[in-house]
Amino acid sequence: MNPLPWLVALPLTGAILVFVLPGRWRAQVSLALLVPVAFASLLTLAGVLSQGTQSHVLGGWLAPLGIGLRADGFAAGMAVLTALVATPCLVHAAFSLRTKAAREGFWPLAWFLWAALNTIWLSADLFNLYVGIELLGLAAVGLVALAGSAQSLAAAMRYLLVALLGSLLYLLGVALIYAALGSLALADLAAHGAGEPTVLIAVVLMTFGLLLKTALFPLHGWLPPAHGGALTPVSALLSALVIKASLFILVRLWLTMGPGAMPVTLAWTLGLMGGGAVFWGGWMALRQTRLKILVAYSTVAQIGLLFLFFPLVTGTPIAAATLAWDGMVLMLAAHACAKAAMFLAAGNLVLAIGGERIADLNGVCRFRPFSLLCFGIAGVSLSGLPPSGGFAAKWLLVQSALASGQWIWLPVLLGGGLLSAAYVVKVLASALVEGPVSDRFKVPSLPLDLSAFVLGCISLVLGLVAHTPLAWLRAGGPFAGGG
Amino acid sequence: MSGGAWYAWVGVALSTLGFFGFVVHRHLVRRLLAFNIMGSGCFLLLVGLAGDGRAIDPVAQALVLTGIVVAVASTALALVLLRRWYRVSGESVLPEDV
Amino acid sequence: MIRLLGALLACLTVGAALAVAVLWRPLPVEDLPLRVTSRLAEAGAGHAVTAVLLDFRAYDTLLEVAVLLVAVVVAMALREAQPDGPDRMGLANPLLRAVMGWLLPLLLLMAAYLLWAGSSRPGGAFQAGSVLAASGVLLRLAGVGFNWLDNPLRLRAVLVLGLAVFVAVGVSTLIGGRQFLDYPHEIAADLILVIELALTLSIGLALVSLFQLAPPQHTGPHLPDRRRRTRR
Numbered sequence: 001m002n003p004l005p006w007l008v009a010l011p012l013t014g015a016i017l018v019f020v021l022p023g024r025w026r027a028q029v030s031l032a033l034l035v036p037v038a039f040a041s042l043l044t045l046a047g048v049l050s051q052g053t054q055s056h057v058l059g060g061w062l063a064p065l066g067i068g069l070r071a072d073g074f075a076a077g078m079a080v081l082t083a084l085v086a087t088p089c090l091v092h093a094a095f096s097l098r099t100k101a102a103r104e105g106f107w108p109l110a111w112f113l114w115a116a117l118n119t120i121w122l123s124a125d126l127f128n129l130y131v132g133i134e135l136l137g138l139a140a141v142g143l144v145a146l147a148g149s150a151q152s153l154a155a156a157m158r159y160l161l162v163a164l165l166g167s168l169l170y171l172l173g174v175a176l177i178y179a180a181l182g183s184l185a186l187a188d189l190a191a192h193g194a195g196e197p198t199v200l201i202a203v204v205l206m207t208f209g210l211l212l213k214t215a216l217f218p219l220h221g222w223l224p225p226a227h228g229g230a231l232t233p234v235s236a237l238l239s240a241l242v243i244k245a246s247l248f249i250l251v252r253l254w255l256t257m258g259p260g261a262m263p264v265t266l267a268w269t270l271g272l273m274g275g276g277a278v279f280w281g282g283w284m285a286l287r288q289t290r291l292k293i294l295v296a297y298s299t300v301a302q303i304g305l306l307f308l309f310f311p312l313v314t315g316t317p318i319a320a321a322t323l324a325w326d327g328m329v330l331m332l333a334a335h336a337c338a339k340a341a342m343f344l345a346a347g348n349l350v351l352a353i354g355g356e357r358i359a360d361l362n363g364v365c366r367f368r369p370f371s372l373l374c375f376g377i378a379g380v381s382l383s384g385l386p387p388s389g390g391f392a393a394k395w396l397l398v399q400s401a402l403a404s405g406q407w408i409w410l411p412v413l414l415g416g417g418l419l420s421a422a423y424v425v426k427v428l429a430s431a432l433v434e435g436p437v438s439d440r441f442k443v444p445s446l447p448l449d450l451s452a453f454v455l456g457c458i459s460l461v462l463g464l465v466a467h468t469p470l471a472w473l474r475a476g477g478p479f480a481g482g483g
Numbered sequence: 484m485s486g487g488a489w490y491a492w493v494g495v496a497l498s499t500l501g502f503f504g505f506v507v508h509r510h511l512v513r514r515l516l517a518f519n520i521m522g523s524g525c526f527l528l529l530v531g532l533a534g535d536g537r538a539i540d541p542v543a544q545a546l547v548l549t550g551i552v553v554a555v556a557s558t559a560l561a562l563v564l565l566r567r568w569y570r571v572s573g574e575s576v577l578p579e580d581v
Numbered sequence: 582m583i584r585l586l587g588a589l590l591a592c593l594t595v596g597a598a599l600a601v602a603v604l605w606r607p608l609p610v611e612d613l614p615l616r617v618t619s620r621l622a623e624a625g626a627g628h629a630v631t632a633v634l635l636d637f638r639a640y641d642t643l644l645e646v647a648v649l650l651v652a653v654v655v656a657m658a659l660r661e662a663q664p665d666g667p668d669r670m671g672l673a674n675p676l677l678r679a680v681m682g683w684l685l686p687l688l689l690l691m692a693a694y695l696l697w698a699g700s701s702r703p704g705g706a707f708q709a710g711s712v713l714a715a716s717g718v719l720l721r722l723a724g725v726g727f728n729w730l731d732n733p734l735r736l737r738a739v740l741v742l743g744l745a746v747f748v749a750v751g752v753s754t755l756i757g758g759r760q761f762l763d764y765p766h767e768i769a770a771d772l773i774l775v776i777e778l779a780l781t782l783s784i785g786l787a788l789v790s791l792f793q794l795a796p797p798q799h800t801g802p803h804l805p806d807r808r809r810r811t812r813r
Contacts, residue, residue, distance in 0.1 A: 005761035009752050012647065016745050019654065020737050058640045060763035065616045067640045105658025112651050119644060127546055131644045134553045138560055138648055142655030145564060148662040150571040157511065157564045158577055164518050164557055165505060171525050171550065172498060176602045178543065179491075179532030182609025192610050201602040205595070221579075491603055499596035506588040532603065541629035542613045545638060548630070549645045552707055552784075559791040560652040566795035567659050 003043040004056040007118040015111035026107040027094040038083040045076040053476040064183035070124040073475030078121040088451035093233035113139040137163035143234040155225035169209030176202035194261040213246035217277030228296035232347025240340035271311035275412040277304025282419025290356040320404035327396030334389025341455035342378035348444040363435020377456035379424030384417040389462030490531030497524025625769025656794035688716035706777040710784030717789035743783030
């Protein structure tokens, strides 16, 4: 049986079930449902690897009349990555959510979020992608608001406004493309889109809408309060997966239009914004005094690295473009695992010290070494130290920059690594200072630490075995021949 | 000018106006209104361009209907958040926007 | 001032880009309305818009119902975090109550008609659901409570009904070896009617709940954590 529709149907079923069930069963039902959803994701990837690109004709109506689901290596890989990251996050949530309001809202919203993510990975239709990002955005905003404080309400409101503006810009683009091509299918955009000024303007509008949602510098203002102020598993899901969804659509759009179709100046603008993000995000992270806000600013910086992809694939030789693709997707995967691990570990540390301030971490190394170790492991990958996935990804990006002669990105890659190492060390240094001798720390339960630990280890191992997932992610895409 | 094109141009005007209002205002209710104006402009553009010089396009109408429901849900969620934010803060602008 | 200029610049850019795009648009390659008309007989609804909404692009509609439900879930969770004071929604207005006695049957009739008409004329679940919601809002304003909705399980069951029926239909087509939401031709019209009925109820209730989940508080803002908030 084709697993594609199940990837959306199962999370929606989960959302329906946990919404109706009484509170005490929600976590159990969710954890039980993780198994079939993860299985469907793996099955999709296996199908793509054995039989090539998979598709499913929804309602039996072929596109452009109906909507198609389509899974190439990139989409299937993202579905597996979603399962990989979301599973530890949901386990963490099952053990960490305390207030009734949080438990009330978290489970249905998390399942809606998952359904929206899978919708986006699999969609082959522009308007369907719009509904997908709206579902994703609203669920994410709701999750941010769950933290319950006044600050989190303000952060959710700001996030919602940005998300709404972003979706409207995207929708304007959809309207223009539908007017120009008469179809909403991505396949038709690929076939007839290039060279039409209307389509080009549409894609530029959509690009800016998606940049808002991805929080690329200088449009990132909403991200740190939203990600830093949310409940811990929510921060992890948002930073690891949700912003990747709008980036995914952006990459899809650009690749659908074809490598030569988008203007080089726009690609360079995105790259320069990314460079700005790396430095600004890293610098701001270094200046923070609250742990989770620091991690959130680190997300702002890391998003910037992903955007170096655009100048490196636009108008460059295929070898350089393939390296850039590999570097970008590996960075995406490594960042998803490492950032989720770091947020979970940071949340555990916050739980242990009973506060957010980095200065209060003094002495935590003696009493809660495992929690701190998890944070350190995630930090290794984020700052791009070998043998982590982050290191391998940066290495690929450096090679791509050299191959295409775009030297300007080397200082960005190097400086970004130094800055991220600096803010990770800042946290570790504060934790390694001897504190009071008595154990004033609370004990996070073992599953909380383990979920962070597992994710951190995955992001480390990703660097050692990078070959295999990279080959999977290339399958069926424009870079399938390379490597 | 055909009817469809006229609607499309009104849509362009409304989207631009809504975008301006959304960026320039700070009061949250105004921003929400601006969002809805921009959304209406967007829907008009979609229907107007699709129906221009041809038979009425049921696909565009269905898309707009879907879009309207999504916009209603977003507006409702924004209003709920706004009410809750007003109750804890007594303000109807966001903190750093003052 | 800078903000005004920036906003002006941004909006002029967007406006100019839109104008250029509209002026220079090519003739579309594809003619979807034609495809819709030619396949309408195979769909489960006679009216083209309804056929697109609930058959050709039913997946979009399914997700859109999920979007509406997300808004309700958030509103419910936020009320849990920030409990409301006593309900003061009702207006002390005898006229409204008296008029509602006349209006309510008409509104319900209207909703039922819209739902029924949707298969052959403009109308359908969303229009019917919003008329239903409008009558619910008027009832709330007239001070009529919905006591039977105080049972959270019942409330949730009705709220989720539309999405649940929709997903159930999709999953059963999958299990039956067809594509997701590929209705068997003989029962397509019935299935669509069942889905629309469930959607109408859920949409109506979702809109009413969104209306009453953040009620006005006559006491004004109560500021428990204002003192703790640091102003920078």
